[in-house]
Amino acid sequence: MRTRVLGGRPRQERRLVPIIPLLAVLGAPAAMAEGARPGAQLFTQRCATCHSVGEGDRIGPDLHGVLERRDEAWVTRFITSPGALIDSGDPVANELLSKFNGVRMPDQSLTDSERASLYAFFRDCTQKGKGGCKPSPAEKMGTDATPEEIARGRRLFEGTESLKNGGAACIGCHDVRGVGVAGGGTLGPNLTFSFARLGEKGMRPALAKVEGPMMGALYAKAPLDEEEQYALKAYFAEASRDGSRPRADRDFFYLGVVGVAAALGFIGVVFASPSSRGKS
Ligand code: HEC
Ligand code: HEC
Structure with a gap:
């Protein structure tokens, strides 16, 4: 851990340094278009319970290509107050209402910039072709996780469930309060309060990019997939919540x-x- 100050850097860390830039380039994940990012997060938080983008209808219609099949001004009017549009006798809105079993979409109060970011997200997804896009689960807040997601994060951390791309289990180098039988490793920092320390903003890139001399070298070739990132984030968020040190x-x-x-x-x-x- 920090005691490395006494003996200089551990040997294997020094040996790994020259290959890191190369690995970082090879392992860089395809980034979502910049403007679409906040839209994806907003969609996950506000719309994804009822809508998908390219994965079929849910409680409401699949929104893949919605800005191509409808005029943007109509979509804006609809989102702002679906009920008002339905009641005004708008034929499209009424057809949707009957197709979706009379379930009325609730009014969505969004600012202009929130709406613009949602539209950027919809367009970005449509450009990706027929499959549309699932907003990255990593966009969801760590604190919004279900107990199953938290439990999965713990299994991934402990290594009782393997990481999809074959990365090493975190417990080898990190401890979290209450983990494992004998606790976790101490080569890396204790992560019990990592979520409190890094916050949602810091934790997301930490798990997506996995940088740092040791972690970067280990996971550049075995990145965490988005669902794994989310489960781990959820687990850390949960660990941070308990107050004891x-x-x-x-x-x-x-x-x-x-x-x-x-x-x-x-x-x-x-x-x-x-x-x-x-x-x-
Ligand atoms: C509680 C469920 C629910 C939520 C949450 C919800 N919607 Fe809907 N949405 C629906 C339903 C149901 C319809 C079909 C029309 C109707 O019955 O009101 C619909 C229709 C739509 C349509 C028209 C689709 C088309 O094919 O023309 C758009 C656009 C839309 N929703 C956008 C959104 C956005 C953006 C959000 C989030 C900010 C959102 N909705 C949140 C249920 C929901
Ligand atoms: C081989 C040892 C090793 C393994 C395995 C490992 N880490 Fe790390 N981790 C480290 C070290 C060492 C650091 C400090 C930065 C560095 O040197 O990379 C670190 C830093 C971190 C940080 C930043 C902590 C902070 O407070 O800034 C996070 C988050 C993290 N690791 C998460 C994970 C997760 C999640 C896994 C499992 C998927 C994992 N680590 C696996 C060694 C490891």
């Missing part, structure tokens, strides 16, 4: 306090002596 962190914390106190004491002695001499 894990042992390893607490020990380190006390060592830190003692260390700082010792250092301050030392500085105090060094600086105190000449000045007190000066006064006398």
Whole structure:
């Protein structure tokens, strides 16, 4: 862990350094068009319970190609208040209503920029061809996970379920409070509070890109797939929620306090002596 300061960098880490840039290039995942990203997240949070994009009808219609089959102004009017449009006698809206068993889509209050980002997401998906696109599960907030997703994250972490691309189980190098029989490895930082520390914003890229000297070299060729990223994020979010500190962190914390106190004491002695001499 941090004790590596005493002995310099571990050997295998130094050996891995030159191949990292190459692996990073080879392993770079295809990125979603920039403008579509917030739209994908919004879609997952607000629309995906009832709609898919390219995976068929759910409670509401499949929205793949919706901006090609309908005029954008109509879509905007519909989303803002489906009920008003239906009641106004709009034929398309009424046809949809009867096709979807009389279930009325609730009014969606969206700002102009939220709507624009949703449309960017729809267009990006349509461009990807017939299959449309499933918004990345990694876009979903770690704190919105179901118990099954959290449990899967734990199994992936512990290695009782293998990672799809053959990556090493995290437990070999990381501990999380309550994990495994004898706890996890200590080569990497304790991840019990990683979600609290990194937040949703930091955790998502951490699991998508898996950077850092050791992790980058290990997972560049065996990246975590999006569902694995999500399950692990959900598991870390859950681990962060419990307030008690894990042992390893607490020990380190006390060592830190003692260390700082010792250092301050030392500085105090060094600086105190000449000045007190000066006064006398
Ligand atoms: C509770 C379920 C539900 C949610 C949530 C929901 N919708 Fe709908 N949506 C429907 C239903 C049902 C229809 C079919 C029309 C009707 O019956 O009102 C529909 C129709 C649509 C249509 C028209 C599709 C077409 O083929 O013309 C669009 C566009 C649409 N929804 C967009 C959205 C967007 C964007 C969101 C999220 C911001 C969203 N919906 C959230 C249920 C939902
Ligand atoms: C071979 C050891 C090793 C394995 C296996 C490993 N890690 Fe790491 N991990 C590290 C090290 C060491 C670091 C510190 C940064 C670095 O050197 O890459 C780290 C850093 C991290 C961080 C950043 C922590 C922070 O607070 O910034 C996250 C998140 C993380 N690892 C998650 C995982 C996950 C998820 C897995 C399993 C899929 C995993 N690690 C597997 C060694 C490992």
